[in-house]
Amino acid sequence: MIKPDIICVWGRHMDFPLFRYNLERFKPYFNEVYIGLTNHGKLENYTQFLTTNVDAKFKEIPMGSGDWRNNAVNELLGYSTSNYLLFLEQDFLIPDQRLFEVLLNMKMDYDTVLYN
Secondary structure, three states: OOOOEEEEEEEOOOOOHHHHHHHHHOHHHOOOEEEEEEOOOOOOOOHHHHHHHOOOEEEEEOOOOOOHHHHHHHHHHOOOOOOOEEEOOOOOOOOOOHHHHHHHHOOOOOOOOOOO
């Protein structure tokens, strides 16, 4: 079975309880989880809560200039050493483990796989 690294960009002023739950629930299917925390100038800061309650490698991502999401993803790519990556957004609701069982057990004859 393929065990990809997950790359996810997360505003540090937000919490996604269902996404946190799914990261824990489906942890056996992943290698490493890299979460890039971005600062959008909001007063709320859940960094301490997230780093305590989510089993992931967190990286503070400077906003910089240009497209902040693109900058964050590209910075996170530098940390991953896996041959396979899974890019997730917090609003991607994972119905059940069959998604990963099919996706990660298939023969990889493609450079990219899209779930629609």
